[in-house]
Amino acid sequence: MPEKVIPDIVVGRLPIYLRALQRMLAENRHVTSSQELGERLGISAAQIRKDLSQFGEFGKQGTGYSIDYLADQIRQILNVDKVWDIAVVGAGDIGSAVARYQGFANRGLQVAMIFDNDPGKIGTKIGPFTVQDIAELEPSIKQAGIKVAMIATPSEHAQEVAEQLISAGVQAILNYAPINLAVGEHVRVQYIDPVIHLQRMTYYL
Amino acid sequence: MPEKVIPDIVVGRLPIYLRALQRMLAENRHVTSSQELGERLGISAAQIRKDLSQFGEFGKQGTGYSIDYLADQIRQILNVDKVWDIAVVGAGDIGSAVARYQGFANRGLQVAMIFDNDPGKIGTKIGPFTVQDIAELEPSIKQAGIKVAMIATPSEHAQEVAEQLISAGVQAILNYAPINLAVGEHVRVQYIDPVIHLQRMTYYL
């Protein structure tokens, strides 16, 4: 019996739902509906119900969804009911900002180590972390069992760094370098490049 | 005669194509094909040809695309054959990293000013920019005719900042605060939240 495959586009919306639910909790709300959630996010109520129904039945007819319960369920689905350690590679402006970023708290992720190849940076402190020599990347990541990494190096080094990360056991990479990475089937990559987002909007100006 | 509406999902791929083409130019390449481009990007050759055909005929049967020419054409389509000034709001770690980011060069965008509300930051230098008082946001942006902005403030202030930006004439906002903005029809918003990308991958771990 083959397990049902969830479309990636549905998986991609779950973190958005979760973020909105956590926001509602912060506003001291306890119950919501697919309609309200949809209005906040600019997504149709039907789509939200359809997406959630891929994973189970989380609501009650007539009343909607318990925010607390639904958030818990989505956290379990996304595997962020535990906390994943992240390795950051590159201690420049972006790597430093990421290492100090407060926004990971309570979202199932935390930075655990940061690497650079610049002798002038190795050994210095960034937030609570001491910058490690990139030569230690593979053993450190293997030893810690880290599966998630962020690349914040210049483009020229991103592919090479990705390969090291993968051979150290990393399976999910968030790449801030503006270049496409070639990786094997079993490795996930996501990209953050502000220019891509901006150019997508300048089209309409 | 209504102008043909291009699907937003197609517009969203053009910056990706452009980035890959600029990369190829940097590698001293001069000609490419939909197949090669597709392999680099993990997109089908048919899709690339279909996307481009929405805007014109840029290739030659038998030989493919002149990289230089195609990049030029895409730049024109995306309106990044000129350079857009960007206002950055929030001079914390993220705002500072963005203001110093080298990756805007030759991509049709540049940071022009940065604002904060912290008296301890106002007047200090970040890269080549002097942090301006957020009280000056509306007049400064209006005066400079700026249409593109990035929000890098705490979540609590993002909505309020967005409203100020919009009333100053901004039409495209890249929001680093992990919260959904409510804006009018004529304003575009894009979001960057590393946690959203990471949670999308932890699902598969």
Add this chain to the structure above:
DNA sequence: TAGATTGTTAATCGATTAACAATC
């Protein structure tokens, strides 16, 4: 109970792919 909202089915809509004539 009456009103509200879910989960799900079927219909619609839109995006992707396959295939190929045109042609460089």
Add this chain to the structure above:
DNA sequence: TAGATTGTTAATCGATTAACAATC
């Protein structure tokens, strides 16, 4: 010319929406 690759059409595939019975 022969080989390669485009631009485009038609077919396929997948995602979104509308509608409603079930039920809280």
